[in-house]
Amino acid sequence: MAGYLIKRIVFMIPILLGITVICFAVMHLAPGSPTDLQTQMNPRASAELKERLKAMYDLDKPIHVQYWLWLKRIVVLDFGRSFSPDRRPVVEKIKERLPITIALNLLSLLAILAVAIPLGVMAAVHRGSIFDNITSVFVFVGFAMPTFWLALLLMIFFGIYLGWLPISGIRSLNYEYLPPLAALWDLIKHLILPVFLSAFGGLAGFSRFMRANMLEVIRQDYIMTARAKGLTEKRVIYRHALRNALLPVITILGLSVPGLIGGSVVFETIFAIPGMGQLFYMAVMARDYPTVMGILFMGAVLTLIGNLLADIAYAWADPRIRVR
């Protein structure tokens, strides 16, 4: 296991370097240079200030030297200071918002698993039944659904028409004065819609995948053996088949990380949730380049970590992987 782990981590290094190259390339896409844009917007920028900015971003050096100097800062997560009026270091701004985004994404992953696994298994076991057909209609609509639109509709219905759920932020204004249980309920009420919607996107794909897995496993010889030795159908499905059908889910969990993180931009913006996604959106709108670059890099690194965790979990769950 240790050997496998080391191998996986070593494989990550070239990918990580590649990520930095892409980030660096994106940064240099701007017509002119990052500092040009910053000083153009500021009419008071003197020639001297321009020079200082230029030196700060090493723009007076050849491009490979620029990359090297930038890389040295990135490995210690020094993304520079935000262009926004607060001028705070980007890494601090990300740090205070990252936990919210990760918590929301973990919640929606849990929601996806809790719904998609039973749905896929039932659809596969009762293949061709009305339930299976309804599920596949749901899957098709789910694939085509613009989730930000669904968010609007649910906000109108539950937030405005029924008035049951709040439609912005993660806590009410009087949050601090609420007793603990009421405060928890307040938080849950704020999270229901964002978590449901962020889970909705992955639900369709996941349940379809689960159904296909289950159909594949049910066909195997060991399932026939289990049936032949007279086990109840329940035992065959839930003990023998399900455990094997669940294995590939681990990989898909890892692969769904970038989609979830990317989606957080949309949901955090719609529901005014103070997470990394909202920060990214605000940074893009304000052309706060250091923040944009920092979050772009962090997003890719989070995906890489997600994939690594999935690989480790898979190797832990399935010994065949470790040996290979």
Added chain:
Amino acid sequence: MFPGFWSRFKRNKMAVAGSMVVISLFLLSALAPVIAPYDPEQIDLTNVLAPPSSSHWLGTDQLGRDVLSRMIWGGRISLQVGFVSTGVALIIGVILGSLAGYYGGWVDAVIMRFVDIMLCFPTFFLILAVIAFLEPSIWNIMVVIGLTGWMGITRLVRADFISLRERDFVLAAKAIGASNLRIVFSHILPNAMASILVAATLGVAGAILTESALSFLGIGVQPPTPSWGNILTAGKDNIDVAWWLSLFPGLAILITVLGYNLLGEGIRDALDPRIES
């Protein structure tokens, strides 16, 4: 080229429904100047946020513009974005996938590592970051969606090439001294066309979905040019007074994307009846 394709395709009711949706959208877009009851950018400040009525079937927006007309013209934008960005993704994906699959070895290794690296970026992050540096114009949006959406096609084309390059007809072409270019373009690529076509159809759906989300966030197609996504932005701003601004454009996106997805799946099933989706 594919025996039995049409008869199988016609029997698949969902696929036929999908192609009807796609054809109607083409017609609506082509005939937009004729069909649209109003000029989509004509402002009428005496009639803002009017609910659906006989003169404005789908109501008016915050500037009194006719929502139906804006949606018909917005359909044009969606179609344009869907096709151009899928085109960009196809060109990159087919070239890189062919190179990787045909040559194998280090070419393959380099290209596939590049794919792995690109897949690490949440697509939405990458698109937004690029848009932050460039201007959010419709052309930039189309190109950027294409530039961030070619990885799946590359993998697909590569897999097809790997399985095709060892086939007898390719070996035969090699034996009679055909050039690499000729083998790739006139022997292997035509046989990989089927899966490319399916991926392209599904790609159009994905691009339309992405564009609408970007326009909704205000970083896609910029007003006054109508797009389904930016009408929805107006819907969000007037969420408590004008439900029609939120309902109809989203429905249009849903039906369009569903149409392309059904068509794509239908083509796949009709091309290869063995694959069960």
